[in-house]
Each structure stands twice: as C-alpha cells, then as structure tokens.
Amino acid sequence: MAGAWETVIGLETHVQLRTVSKMFCGCSAAFGAPPNTNVCPVCLGLPGALPVPNEHALQLAVRAALGLGCTVHPRSVFARKNYFYPDLPKGYQISQFEQPLATAGSLSYLSPDRGIATATIQRLHVEEDAGKSLHDRFPKQTAIDLNRCGVPLIEIVTGPDFRSPHEARTYLLTLKQVLEYAAISDCDMEKGSLRVDANVSVRRVGETMLGTKTEVKNINSFAYVEKALTVERDRQIAVLEGGGTLAPQTMLYDSKTNGVRPQRSKEESHDYRYFPDPDLPPLVLTEQFIAEQQTLLPELPAKKRERFVEKYALSVTDAAVLTADRNVADYYEAVVHAGADAKTAANWVMTEVLADAKDHADGLRVAAGALANLIGLVRGGTLSHQAAKRVFAEVAERGGEPRNVAEALGLVQVADTGVLSGWVSDVLGAHTSEVMRYKQGETKLLQFFVGQVMKASRGKADPKLAQRVLEEKLAP
Amino acid sequence: MSDPSEALASAKAAADRIVNVKRLNACLTPIKELRKSLAAQASTAHPSGVLYGMPVAVKDNICTLEFTTSCGSKILEGYRSPYDATAAAKLKAAGALIAGKTNCDEFGMGSSTEHSAYGRTLHPFDKTRVPGGSSGGSAALVAAGAVPAALGSETGGSVRQPASLCGVVGIKPTYGRVSRYGLVAFGSSLDQIGVLGRSVHDAARVLSVISGRDPKDSTCEDRDSLRLPNVPESLQGFVIGVPKEYFPQDLDAAVRRACDRAIRLLRELGAAVREVSLPHTAYAVATYYIIAPAEASSNLARYDGARYGPRFNGSEDVRALYRTTRGDGFGPEVRRRVLVGTYVLSSGYYDAYYRKAQQMRALIAQDFRNVFDRGVDLLFTPTTPTPAFKAGEKLNDPVAMYLSDIFTVTANIAGLPAISVPIGRIKGLPIGGQLIGQAFLEDEMLEAAYALERAVPAAEEA
Numbered sequence: 001m002a003g004a005w006e007t008v009i010g011l012e013t014h015v016q017l018r019t020v021s022k023m024f025c026g027c028s029a030a031f032g033a034p035p036n037t038n039v040c041p042v043c044l045g046l047p048g049a050l051p052v053p054n055e056h057a058l059q060l061a062v063r064a065a066l067g068l069g070c071t072v073h074p075r076s077v078f079a080r081k082n083y084f085y086p087d088l089p090k091g092y093q094i095s096q097f098e099q100p101l102a103t104a105g106s107l108s109y110l111s112p113d114r115g116i117a118t119a120t121i122q123r124l125h126v127e128e129d130a131g132k133s134l135h136d137r138f139p140k141q142t143a144i145d146l147n148r149c150g151v152p153l154i155e156i157v158t159g160p161d162f163r164s165p166h167e168a169r170t171y172l173l174t175l176k177q178v179l180e181y182a183a184i185s186d187c188d189m190e191k192g193s194l195r196v197d198a199n200v201s202v203r204r205v206g207e208t209m210l211g212t213k214t215e216v217k218n219i220n221s222f223a224y225v226e227k228a229l230t231v232e233r234d235r236q237i238a239v240l241e242g243g244g245t246l247a248p249q250t251m252l253y254d255s256k257t258n259g260v261r262p263q264r265s266k267e268e269s270h271d272y273r274y275f276p277d278p279d280l281p282p283l284v285l286t287e288q289f290i291a292e293q294q295t296l297l298p299e300l301p302a303k304k305r306e307r308f309v310e311k312y313a314l315s316v317t318d319a320a321v322l323t324a325d326r327n328v329a330d331y332y333e334a335v336v337h338a339g340a341d342a343k344t345a346a347n348w349v350m351t352e353v354l355a356d357a358k359d360h361a362d363g364l365r366v367a368a369g370a371l372a373n374l375i376g377l378v379r380g381g382t383l384s385h386q387a388a389k390r391v392f393a394e395v396a397e398r399g400g401e402p403r404n405v406a407e408a409l410g411l412v413q414v415a416d417t418g419v420l421s422g423w424v425s426d427v428l429g430a431h432t433s434e435v436m437r438y439k440q441g442e443t444k445l446l447q448f449f450v451g452q453v454m455k456a457s458r459g460k461a462d463p464k465l466a467q468r469v470l471e472e473k474l475a476p
Numbered sequence: 477m478s479d480p481s482e483a484l485a486s487a488k489a490a491a492d493r494i495v496n497v498k499r500l501n502a503c504l505t506p507i508k509e510l511r512k513s514l515a516a517q518a519s520t521a522h523p524s525g526v527l528y529g530m531p532v533a534v535k536d537n538i539c540t541l542e543f544t545t546s547c548g549s550k551i552l553e554g555y556r557s558p559y560d561a562t563a564a565a566k567l568k569a570a571g572a573l574i575a576g577k578t579n580c581d582e583f584g585m586g587s588s589t590e591h592s593a594y595g596r597t598l599h600p601f602d603k604t605r606v607p608g609g610s611s612g613g614s615a616a617l618v619a620a621g622a623v624p625a626a627l628g629s630e631t632g633g634s635v636r637q638p639a640s641l642c643g644v645v646g647i648k649p650t651y652g653r654v655s656r657y658g659l660v661a662f663g664s665s666l667d668q669i670g671v672l673g674r675s676v677h678d679a680a681r682v683l684s685v686i687s688g689r690d691p692k693d694s695t696c697e698d699r700d701s702l703r704l705p706n707v708p709e710s711l712q713g714f715v716i717g718v719p720k721e722y723f724p725q726d727l728d729a730a731v732r733r734a735c736d737r738a739i740r741l742l743r744e745l746g747a748a749v750r751e752v753s754l755p756h757t758a759y760a761v762a763t764y765y766i767i768a769p770a771e772a773s774s775n776l777a778r779y780d781g782a783r784y785g786p787r788f789n790g791s792e793d794v795r796a797l798y799r800t801t802r803g804d805g806f807g808p809e810v811r812r813r814v815l816v817g818t819y820v821l822s823s824g825y826y827d828a829y830y831r832k833a834q835q836m837r838a839l840i841a842q843d844f845r846n847v848f849d850r851g852v853d854l855l856f857t858p859t860t861p862t863p864a865f866k867a868g869e870k871l872n873d874p875v876a877m878y879l880s881d882i883f884t885v886t887a888n889i890a891g892l893p894a895i896s897v898p899i900g901r902i903k904g905l906p907i908g909g910q911l912i913g914q915a916f917l918e919d920e921m922l923e924a925a926y927a928l929e930r931a932v933p934a935a936e937e938a
C-alpha cells in the first residue's frame with residue numbers, strides 16, 4: 001500500500017557565510033567563544049545603534065547565488081522580520097522578504113532513484129542569525145548567548161522537488177559540496193553553520209495537487225535528515241490511511257527518540273509584519289560587482305567531474321570520488337601535473353591517499369610531487385607495488401623523498417645483472433633436480449625459480465630482470 | 477576662546493544658568509552631576525576645536541557617555557549608553573561641552589513635552605503653557621538663555637515646532653546630512669538630529685560640526701560637513717515659493733499677519749516671491765501617522781526588560797516580563813503608537829495602510845520636486861498653526877495634538893531641510909516662520925534665514 005504514495009519535499013537551508021565578522025557589525029563571527037563576548041552595541045541591539053552591511057558577506061552571498069545558477073538582482077531590499085524572543089535583542093531579525101538577493105536557480109544532483117535530477121532554487125536571500133537560548137544551563141532559567149546574534153546567513157529555498165527523504169539528503173550533500181568548494185561556508189551542521197527545515201507532504205501517485213504540508217524543524221545533523229523526513233512521511237501516510245486528515249503545522253524532530261512532535265502553537269509566530277528596514281538603503285549591486293564574483297567562483301564539482309572524465313579518461317564513478325572534495329581534486333591534478341600517469345594516480349589517490357586522509361586529521365600528508373615520484377619509481381621498476389605502499393606509509397608518517405626512504409628501508413629493486421646473476425646461480429645450484437625437470441620441458445617451473453630468487457634477495461630483486469637472467473642461464 | 481580657564485568659566489556659568497531655570501524642568505540631569513561633568517569636560521576639551529568651551533545641551537534620546545539616556549521614558553530609567561552618538565562625539569571633538577540631557581516627549585512622541593515620564597517642561601515665558609515638543613526641553617533651555625544651542629531631534633517637526641513656540645531658531649537638516657548613530661530610533665526613515673539655537677548662526681555652527689559622513693550609519697550621505705554661508709547683503713536672485721496649502725482659510729489671523737509681514741520683508745530684501753501649490757499636503761499628517769508608528773512599533777520592540785532598563789513586578793515568565801515591562805514602562809502615547817504601528821503592518825492591513833502611505837509619501841516628495849524644478853529655491857510657510865498652547869489643552873485629544881505638526885511633517889516625509897526662525901509675537905508669545913530648502917542645499921536656506929532673522933522684528937507683535 002505504501003507504494004501507492006508519493007512523497008513531496010522542499011528544503012529551506014540556512015547557511016552561515018564564512019566571514020571574519022558579523023553581518024552588520026565588526027564583531028567576530030567565530031564559533032565557540034565564551035558566551036556574550038563577541039558582541040557590541042549593534043548586535044546587542046542597544047538603543048541608537050545602526051547596522052552597516054558586511055561587504056564580504058555580500059560577496060559570498062552573490063557567489064553562492066551564481067554558483068546555484070540564480071538570477072542575482074541588481075536591487076534587493078533588507079526587511080525586518082518582527083517577533084519577540086529573548087535571544088533576538090532588537091525584536092526583529094534583518095532579513096529579505098519581498099525583494100530577495102537572488103531567485104530562479106537550480107542544482108543538479110544524483111538521485112538514487114531517478115539518476116541526474118534537478119532541484120529548483122526558488123530564492124536565495126541574506127539575513128542575520130539570532131542568538132542562542134540555553135534552557136539546560138541553569139535550573140528553571142534560560143540563559144542567553146548573543147555571540148551568534150548577527151552572524152551572516154543565506155537562506156536557500158527549493159521548490160517541492162524531492163520525491164524521497166533520500167533524494168533530499170543527496171541534494172543537501174550536493175549543496176554542501178558546492179558551498180564548500182566555493183569557500184562560501186563550512187557547512188558544519190554540528191556547529192550550526194548549516195541548518196535545514198523541510199516542507200513535507202504526501203499524495204497518491206498520479207495526483208498532481210500537493211497534499212497538506214508540514215514543516216519539519218530541529219534536524220541538527222546530516223545523519224538525521226533522512227531519518228526525520230522518513231518518520232514524518234510515514235506519520236502522514238499512517239494518518240491518511242487511517243482515514244484522518246493532516247493539519248498544516250510545524251513538527252519538531254527528536255533525534256533521541258527518532259520521532260516528531262507538533263510544535264506548541266504558542267511557540268509559533270503568526271505574523272512577522274515584514275517591512276523594508278528603514279536603517280538600510282536598498283542593496284544596489286553593480287554589474288561589475290556581480291561579474292567580479294562570477295570570476296572569483298571556482299570550478300564547481302559537476303563541471304570538474306565532467307572535465308576529469310574527459311581530460312583524464314576516468315570513469316564517472318572515479319571522477320565523482322576524486323571531485324567530491326575540492327582539496328582532493330586539486331591534489332589529484334597536482335600529482336598528474338607532476339608527471340604521474342592519470343589512471344595510476346587516480347588509483348593511488350582513491351586508495352592509499354584517501355585511506356590515509358580518513359585515518360589522519362592532518363589531511364593529505366604525502367605531497368603531490370612525492371606521490372608522483374613514488375608512482376614513477378614503480379613504473380621505472382625501482383620499486384614493487386607492495387614496496388611502494390610501504391614507502392607511502394613511511395613518507396606519510398615521517399616525511400622524506402620516496403627514493404631515499406625506499407633505499408633506507410632497503411626496498412629498492414636490484415636491477416644489476418651482476419648481482420642478480422649471483423642470486424640466480426645460488427638458486428640453480430641449490431635446486432638441481434628442478435633444473436633437470438625444467439630442461440626436460442617443464443618450463444612452468446620458471447616461476448618457481450623467480451620466487452626463489454626473490455626469496456634469496458629478500459624481495460629486492462627486480463622480478464622481470466630475474467626472469468630474463470634465469471631464462472638466459474637455463475637456455476640449452 | 478582658547479584658554480582652559482575660559483572654558484572652565486564658561487562651564488560654570490552654564491551650570492549656574494541651568495540651575496536658575498530649574499523650575500522649567502527642561503534639564504533632566506541632576507545639577508551636582510552636571511556641575512562635576514561640565515568641569516571635567518572643560519578641563520579636557522580640545523582648545524583648537526571650533527566650538528571650544530561652548531555649552532550645548534543634548535536631548536535625552538541622543539546617547540552620550542556623560543549622563544543617562546532615558547528618552548523621557550520610564551522604560552530606560554537610569555540607562556547609561558556605553559557609547560557616544562556620532563553627533564555627540566563630533567561636538568566633543570570640536571571642544572563643545574555636553575551641558576546635560578534635556579526633557580522630551582517619551583521617545584520623541586509628542587508635540588508638547590507633556591508626554592515625559594519625568595514631568596512636563598514649562599514654557600519659559602508662561603508656565604501655564606507648553607514649550608512644544610518633542611524637543612521641548614532643548615527649546616526651553618535655549619529660549620531661557622541657559623545655553624546658546626542644544627541638540628534636538630525630529631521625526632515630524634520636533635525641533636522646529638518647539639523652536640517656533642519658544643521663539644528660538646530650529647533647524648532640521650536634510651535626511652542623511654547628520655548621522656543617526658546613537659539617536660534612539662523612533663521613525664528611522666524620518667528621524668534626523670536637529671539643532672536649536674539662540675540665533676541662526678549659533679544653530680548653524682553646531683549643525684556644521686555634527687554634519688557629514690559616518691561609516692556607522694548606512695543612511696548618512698557620504699558628504700563633507702556643511703560649510704557655513706556668509707550673511708548675505710540681499711536676497712537678490714532668490715525665488716521663494718509660498719505654498720497656498722499652508723495658508724488655509726481658517727489659519728489663525730495673527731499667524732497670517734506675522735507671515736505676511738515676513739513675506740513682505742523677504743521681498744524687500746530682493747527675493748522674488750510667488751505662490752505655488754503642493755497639492756498632496758492634505759494627506760501629509762495621515763501619511764506621517766502611519767509610517768512613523770509603523771517604524772516605531774518595530775524600533776521599540778527591543779525594550780523588553782530582558783537585557784537593560786528596569787524590570788517591573790510580575791515577571792515570572794518571559795511573556796509576563798514583556799507584558800509588565802512594556803505595559804508599565806511605556807506611557808500611554810507610546811503604547812498608542814506601538815498599537816497603531818503594529819496594526820498597520822499586520823498581514824491583511826499592510827497594503828491598505830503601510831504600502832498606501834509609502835505611495836503617498838512618494839507623491840508628497842514629488843510635489844516638492846515639481847516646485848523646485850520650476851525655479852523655486854525655497855518655500856516659506858508658518859512653522860506652527862498657533863503659538864504655545866495651554867498645558868493639558870490637547871493632552872486628551874491626540875488628533876488635535878497631531879495637527880500641531882501639520883506644517884512641519886512634510887519636510888520629514890520628503891527628507892528636506894527646513895528651519896524655523898522667530899518672526900514675531902502674538903499676545904506676547906513667540907511664533908516662527910519656516911523656510912524649506914532643497915535636499916542638501918542647507919547653505920541657501922541658511923542664507924535666507926540669516927537675512928530674514930536680521931530684517932524681522934521678532935520681539936514685536938505681529
């Protein structure tokens with residue numbers, strides 16, 4: 001029966017812009033300072049204080065809009081969103097309402113069910129964050145931390161475009177990737193620099209009208225996005241299948257119980273009385289300013305993926321892995337530019353490099369040039385693949401040039417015919433009966449001899465060369 | 477003046493004069509604190525400043541490090557700003573002395589200085605009358621000769637109206653000429669700091685000091701400070717328009733006589749005077765009383781008792797805290813305007829009121845541009861419909877009170893500079909005439925004001 005329902009989800013994502021200072025004052029926007037230390041008359045909303053827009057925040061917001069293919073409006077308007085809350089010191093939040101910064105964008109993502117799908121970005125606007133109410137700090141009292149107050153945010157609103165919780169999550173990860181690429185935001189949900197609210201409704205498959213939607217809030221980790229939306233979707237289907245009706249309300253997700261509960265109506269604000277903020281003239285952006293932001297936008301993941309497939313002859317899957325993180329993509333290209341073969345470099349990066357990065361917080365520990373050299377040593381026959389992995393681990397741990405490290409570890413393959421001949425003679429002398437059998441035509445014993453030479457050389461012999469010397473010596 | 481001993485003497489004399497007019501309840505600063513601060517300021521003031529040693533009183537809604545900033549309200553009783561308003565900082569940088577905080581209608585909402593939580597200010601010439609408002613304390617102190625100039629603020633005429641009623645000069649500069657940083661907001665798109673002075677010159681030199689760009693105020697124009705014009709020999713070449721809508725049939729006969737005399741003198745000074753029309757004037761007060769309360773309802777939302785200001789009884793939870801703080805902390809006129817403002821911004825009413833008022837605002841501003849585009853340099857009108865009225869007379873009739881701003885609100889709505897100059901007496905009470913100038917052309921307006929001030933027998937019955 002569940003198959004007969006279609007899920008419809010739209011997302012409103014709040015993203016903190018990566019600025020040094022707040023949206024309308026000079027206070028630090030850094031996370032984690034002692035409570036109420038990053039504050040001033042402006043963000044405290046003291047009598048007489050006035051906001052002045054942060055130019056860098058506007059640059060980042062415009063870059064985000066361009067990165068999401070939006071139309072950036074040369075004239076937008078800051079508006080006041082009025083409501084009373086103790087962590088909102090002015091009694092209003094400066095946001096944008098009737099005339100947002102940007103509209104009509106889109107973001108393509110890889111849907112698990114539908115392949116490449118496109119989410120429409122209905123609007124993208126700039127606003128300031130509120131402070132934080134801490135209800136668990138003191139018994140029966142609420143503590144207020146205004147450090148976050150005035151931190152610059154953009155809100156990105158999609159259309160009702162997602163057909164499953166999984167799709168919504170995939171879009172969100174794609175969005176995060178784009179914003180991280182362009183250094184617009186840290187997108188750290190745990191630190192609150194990315195927050196998402198979802199509009200969820202269900203309808204019978206084939207139905208074109210949207211069902212009654214609810215807004216799901218309090219999803220505070222990537223891990224909960226899919227869970228929260230699934231729980232709400234299932235709740236709605238259960239209500240409708242039980243013959244009930246849905247109320248358009250706000251649902252709060254509780255990650256501890258993996259459940260949702262309706263927000264008390266008292267917690268909801270009904271009328272924000274938006275009006276243009278008279279303290280801020282309309283935001284007028286010149287064509288030149290917008291064009292400049294476009295040039296400052298890096299190549300975004302989708303574009304990079306396509307280019308990797310074309311330029312380096314990689315599979316789409318490999319290109320996707322390599323471009324998921326901008327640093328990794330840049331690293332990969334640096335390895336190739338330093339002379340490594342594109343395909344081999346891709347294998348190295350996707351295995352050794354990413355595995356090492358996963359285990360160590362200090363990032364990509366082997367310099368791109370060093371990895372290219374290491375790959376060169378394998379290709380030139382100086383190191384076996386196995387030996388190279390050991391060298392990689394050593395360089396990652398203690399640094400150094402791969403060739404020197406390989407030599408110090410005694411891993412360099414011996415490609416000197418003279419030295420090899422000695423090992424070969426020893427091996428042949430010690431296995432006379434096998435030599436007889438070989439000469440009588442049992443040529444597959446050649447691999448046995450190679451193995452014995454490798455053993456005698458303790459892995460240092462170049463196996464290809466050893467085979468050649470063996471063949472010469474065993475020749476009739 | 478360039479000698480610290482002269483500055484100290486000036487400070488002491490100002491304090492003495494302010495004590496002498498204590499009965500007016502114009503200055504809210506306790507006298508001991510005032511004396512001490514003035515002496516300290518005089519000893520550290522910058523001797524090379526253009527206002528060195530000049531005592532300037534400051535309206536109680538302009539933040540200063542010296543003294544409290546209570547905005548005439550109980551809700552900010554004892555509030556001390558941790559920073560100086562830009563205008564106050566510029567005054568101090570020019571060597572002026574902040575000579576106390578002056579009484580005003582609560583948050584600037586009123587036209588009589590009766591709506592103050594700290595009692596009404598008396599008219600300096602007749603204690604049964606009001607000095608006008610909301611900058612009534614500043615006007616009364618200047619009129620009583622206690623200080624040569626004082627800062628006031630305007631949203632709809634709060635400098636010019638009390639200037640007219642008290643017989644002093646009052647200037648409201650172009651919107652964006654003076655930084656609003658540190659002026660406690662009432663109607664942000666209308667608010668400007670203005671100056672009250674004994675003479676055009678005293679007011680103008682203070683205005684010149686406080687004017688100019690300020691990176692802390694996004695609505696302050698990126699312009700140099702105002703340059704003071706010379707006193708002109710004549711007004712040859714000036715075209716002065718007299719808008720007929722400001723001289724209705726029922727205008728007080730004595731006010732009309734005073735204006736007629738001033739117009740005759742402007743002509744005699746060489747100005748060409750012609751009648752003009754500003755057809756949307758009739759809608760100005762209604763427009764003002766939608767926009768100003770709307771902005772006020774949002775600007776005053778911050779006074780919730782959570783972070784500063786006194787807390788009142790019965791604040792057991794956050795809703796109760798809001799209710800008691802705002803219920804007990806605001807006076808009736810402020811509550812009235814917050815309610816009106818909240819209403820006109822509500823969804824379902826926004827288009828009918830706020831949006832329509834913004835459209836009317838644009839039409840009123842266009843009226844002025846049309847007149848100025850046709851070669852008119854300045855407009856002359858009465859400042860107020862009557863001289864000072866009796867205390868209590870309009871207290872229970874808000875609309876009558878609102879109509880006392882009928883000739884002044886338009887300059888705020890259109891963002892234009894305007895000045896009130898005393899033009900005569902009516903049964904001993906002063907009355908002002910108003911010159912409205914073009915945006916950022918205060919210098920032309922001041923030239924005409926200088927000439928009018930010199931020509932008009934302001935102390936004579938009209």
Ligand SMILES: [Zn+2]
Nearest residue numbers: 025027040043
């Ligand atoms: Zn701040």
